[in-house]
Amino acid sequence: MNIAVLGAGAVGTAVADLAGDYGHTVTALADSSSAVVDADGIDVADALAAKRADEPLGDATPDDALEAAYDVLVEATPTTLGDAQPGFGHVARALERDRHVVLANKGPVAERFGEVRELEAESAGTVRFEATVGGAMPVLSTIEDFDSDQITAVRGVLNGTANFILTRMGAEGLGYEHVLAEAQDLGVAEADPTFDVDGTDAALKCVIVANVLADDREYTLEDAEVQGIEDIPGSALELATEDARTIRLIGEVTPAGEVRVGPRLVPEHGTLAVTGTENIVQLETEHAGRLNVSGRGAGGPETATAVLADVGRLPEL
Amino acid sequence: MSDSTDEVRAYTVRLELVDEPGELLRALEPIANNGGNLLSIFHERGNVTPRGHIPVEVDLEATPERFDVVVDALREAGINVIQAGAHHYSESLTIVLTGHIVNTDLSNTLSRIQESTDANVTDLSLSAPEGTDDVSSARLRLATEEGQAAATLATVRDIADEKDLRVIEPLMGGEVA
Numbered sequence: 001m002n003i004a005v006l007g008a009g010a011v012g013t014a015v016a017d018l019a020g021d022y023g024h025t026v027t028a029l030a031d032s033s034s035a036v037v038d039a040d041g042i043d044v045a046d047a048l049a050a051k052r053a054d055e056p057l058g059d060a061t062p063d064d065a066l067e068a069a070y071d072v073l074v075e076a077t078p079t080t081l082g083d084a085q086p087g088f089g090h091v092a093r094a095l096e097r098d099r100h101v102v103l104a105n106k107g108p109v110a111e112r113f114g115e116v117r118e119l120e121a122e123s124a125g126t127v128r129f130e131a132t133v134g135g136a137m138p139v140l141s142t143i144e145d146f147d148s149d150q151i152t153a154v155r156g157v158l159n160g161t162a163n164f165i166l167t168r169m170g171a172e173g174l175g176y177e178h179v180l181a182e183a184q185d186l187g188v189a190e191a192d193p194t195f196d197v198d199g200t201d202a203a204l205k206c207v208i209v210a211n212v213l214a215d216d217r218e219y220t221l222e223d224a225e226v227q228g229i230e231d232i233p234g235s236a237l238e239l240a241t242e243d244a245r246t247i248r249l250i251g252e253v254t255p256a257g258e259v260r261v262g263p264r265l266v267p268e269h270g271t272l273a274v275t276g277t278e279n280i281v282q283l284e285t286e287h288a289g290r291l292n293v294s295g296r297g298a299g300g301p302e303t304a305t306a307v308l309a310d311v312g313r314l315p316e317l
Numbered sequence: 318m319s320d321s322t323d324e325v326r327a328y329t330v331r332l333e334l335v336d337e338p339g340e341l342l343r344a345l346e347p348i349a350n351n352g353g354n355l356l357s358i359f360h361e362r363g364n365v366t367p368r369g370h371i372p373v374e375v376d377l378e379a380t381p382e383r384f385d386v387v388v389d390a391l392r393e394a395g396i397n398v399i400q401a402g403a404h405h406y407s408e409s410l411t412i413v414l415t416g417h418i419v420n421t422d423l424s425n426t427l428s429r430i431q432e433s434t435d436a437n438v439t440d441l442s443l444s445a446p447e448g449t450d451d452v453s454s455a456r457l458r459l460a461t462e463e464g465q466a467a468a469t470l471a472t473v474r475d476i477a478d479e480k481d482l483r484v485i486e487p488l489m490g491g492e493v494a
Contacts, residue, residue, distance in 0.1 A: 153490060227483075235444035235454035236415045236485060242442065243411060243456060250488050264488040265411060272488065284490075 001311060002039075004028035004068050006090055007076035008051050010300030011104045011131070015074050015307050016044050022308045029057055030065035032077070039069040066093055072311050076104040079204065081221060084111040091116060091127065098124035100317065102310040104131040104303055110204040113211040114218040126314055131306035133205045134158060135297040139281050140212060141309070142293060146285060148213050153284040155252040158205045160277030160298050161189045161196035162229050162249040166263075167275045170237040170246050176230065188277055198228035199249065199261040206251040206259045219259060227262035244268050255284075327356065327378050327460060330388070331400040333370035341373065347390035354378040370397065376437065408466050410436070410459040412473065416482035419449035427457075429476050434469045436461040 001024050005012050008031035016026050025041040031051070036042045036058025047057050066073070073094035077087050084107030091108050094101045096119075103109060108116050109129050120127045133139045134156075143151050157163050161183060168179040180197070183189035195201045203224040210219040229249050240246050250264040250272065266272045271292055274280045279297030282290055296302040330348075334340045341360060348355060356376040366372055379387060388401045418426070427438050436459040445453035461469045470486055477484045 155488065155490065231415070231452075231483060232485070233415055233452045233454055235446055235452075236413045238446075239413055239442055239444050239454050239456040240485075245411065245487075247413070247485055252488075252490075254490065263485050265413060265485055266488050 001025070001071040001314070002027045002041075002069060003072050003074055003311065004030075004065055004070035005074045005076060006030050006062065006065060007074075007078070007105070008057060009076065009078065011303045011307065012074070012076035013048055013051060014300035014304035015076060015104075016042075017048060018301065018304050018308060019311075020044065022312065024308070024311060027070050028060075028065035028068040030060075030062040031057060032062065034058060035060040035062050035065040037064050037068045066090060070099060071317055072100040072102055072314060074102050074104065074307055074311075075108070076307070079106040079110075081107065081111060081200075084108045088112055088115070092119055095119045095123035095125050095127070098317065100125045100311075100314045101127045102131070102307050102314075103127065103129040104307050106132040106204045106208060109211065110207045111220050113208075113220075124317060128310035128313060129208065130310045131303045132208050134279055134281055134293070135295070135299060136302035136305050137279060137281060137293045137295045137297060138306075138309070139209070139293055141313070142283065142291065143209070143212055146283070146288075146291075149215075150286045150288075151213055151283050152286060153253060153255045154206075154209050154213070154281060155250055155272070156281035157248055157272060157274050157279050158202040158251045158281070158297060159196050159199075159249060160279055160296075161193055162199075162202070163274060163279070164188045164277045165197065166229060166232075166237070166247055166249065169232070169234055170241055173234055173238060175234050176232060197230050199226040199251075200228075202249060202251040203259065203261045206253055206261060210253045210257065210259050213253060214257060217257075224259040224261060226260075229263050232263055240265055241268060246273050248273060325354075325378050325380055326384070327376060328384050328401070330375045330377065330391070330398060332373045332375065332391070333366055333368070333397040333399055334373055336365070336369070336371050340371075343394065344373065344391065344396045345375070347394050347396070348375065348377055348387050351387045351390050352379060352383040353387045372399075408461045408463055409439075410461055410466050410469065411487055412457050412459065412470070413485040414455045414457065414477060414482050415485065416452060416477075416480070418443070418453045418455050418482060419445060421480040421482060423455065426476060426480060426482070430457075430459070430473055433476065434459075434461070434472045435465050436469045 019026050028037045034056035036047045037060040087105040088108045091101050130140045165179045203226045207219045245265045246268045247263050251261040280294035359374040439460050440458035442456040
């Protein structure tokens with residue numbers, strides 16, 4: 001397939017880099033200010049070298065990339081809340097052109113799911129968004145395979161940064177600020193880790209899962225009850241550990257359809273107490289008990305594999 | 318949970334005693350003599366019912382069969398049993414509270430949890446490494462009636478909100494923490 005990639009951050013560049021391995025051709029790559037477009041396939045190595053050197057990707061504009069020749073638009077611009085722009089506009093434009101869309105950007109399916117589905121219904125194109133939940137882990141495709149009616153609840157650890165911080169606080173008895181600074185030094189936490197530690201990122205993922213599971217309603221971030229981990233003192237982890245428990249930032253879609261994210265006590269050596277940046281999702285099924293999916297929930301190449309798996313699931317246009 | 322009738326459960330019995338010497342001991346004997354294991358006795362001296370009796374709340378453990386025998390024995394001994402077996406403390410719930418726990422009157426927090434829910438606080442651990450004037454944490458174990466855990470947690474959250482404390486809840490539904 002011919003792929004246009006919007007967004008040249010960690011995920012977008014990794015998609016462009018790996019697309020050839022999956023047998024696809026990248027016909028456009030854009031960041032927020034420039035783009036490179038070629039219907040016969042761009043020179044990905046050149047474009048990525050330009051990006052690393054902080055130079056323009058090419059002579060074209062991001063709008064040119066949106067209007068270029070492609071079968072699939074990969075939307076990998078940063079997630080925005082509220083109106084989810086400009087990501088939502090990109091999705092709308094590709095669908096108007098009867099093209100497929102694969103999202104790594106959570107905004108459109110977390111904040112405007114119903115509109116995305118309506119636009120998709122009027123288009124020959126299909127929208128897929130495996131990469132928006134749990135990075136490399138096949139969460140949404142597992143739900144799809146099982147049939148969403150067969151899944152009664154979903155819970156898990158959906159943010160590696162928060163999990164790394166809680167793991168270190170529990171293991172070393174260190175305070176939150178100390179461990180956050182360490183995580184930033186290691187590149188585990190971003191310079192602005194707000195959405196990771198205040199629960200927003202995990203909540204967006206849960207909202208997307210809730211949208212996939214729900215038949216009769218649409219969820220947005222507003223519908224989620226969200227608590228972060230910023231004000232958890234080391235003493236809380238110490239008391240939890242004394243009692244063979246630990247604290248993890250857990251996101252849930254409950255059987256009643258509530259979306260909740262917050263620090264929870266879990267058994268210290270239980271399935272959900274994954275350590276470091278690892279993520280895990282537990283699916284409760286109607287007839288098959290509990291399924292666990294764990295792995296890397298973030299990272300450029302990891303998330304790009306989920307994007308490219310989605311591209312592989314798309315029908316020919 | 319097993320359906321076995323041998324399973325020991327916790328019960329609360331509410332009694333009304335005549336205000337006379339020896340009355341409390343007379344009320345406890347049928348419990349101990351019939352295989353009930355006394356957990357706690359809450360003797361509300363000074364609080365008198367409209368009929369001039371003194372209410373006493375007794376927590377005890379027994380198998381369901383033994384418990385019936387205990388209640389019968391109490392009644393045979395002429396003890397006024399107001400409420401028996403309504404409380405089955407069958408679920409244990411562990412939470413951690415964080416914030417200015419000591420400065421917001423921990424004792425008041427605990428008694429309000431007991432008063433406004435059907436739960437009993439059965440264990441408490443406090444950690445205040447920075448001193449009691451700073452942020453500290455407390456781990457509480459609550460015994461609740463079967464099926465009441467969610468309602469208990471909701472009430473605990475309200476009490477904590479009022480005092481600007483954080484509640485770290487157990488994950489419900491998954492592996493029980």
